[in-house]
């Protein structure tokens with residue numbers, strides 16, 4: 001899969017966001033990473049990405065983003081190959 005875009009996450013901005021949302025900093029940072037991975041793999045700039053943005057759970061994709069991610073066949077194939085490698089690697093140990 002060619003690299004065509006990326007994300008920058010600023011620690012200070014993220015910490016400010018955690019304080020504004022009265023969230024645990026580590027959990028908020030994790031949600032931010034999940035959010036950006038959702039944009040990248042879902043190939044969309046739409047919002048909301050995670051349920052937290054709707055007042056729900058941290059680091060859980062919305063149904064809309066799960067559909068976007070599952071619709072990316074390149075990502076699905078890559079994930080299947082990675083699962084296969086893990087199974088082979090784990091079974092050899």
Ligand SMILES: [Zn+2]
Pocket residue numbers: 035039045047049
């Ligand atoms: Zn976003």
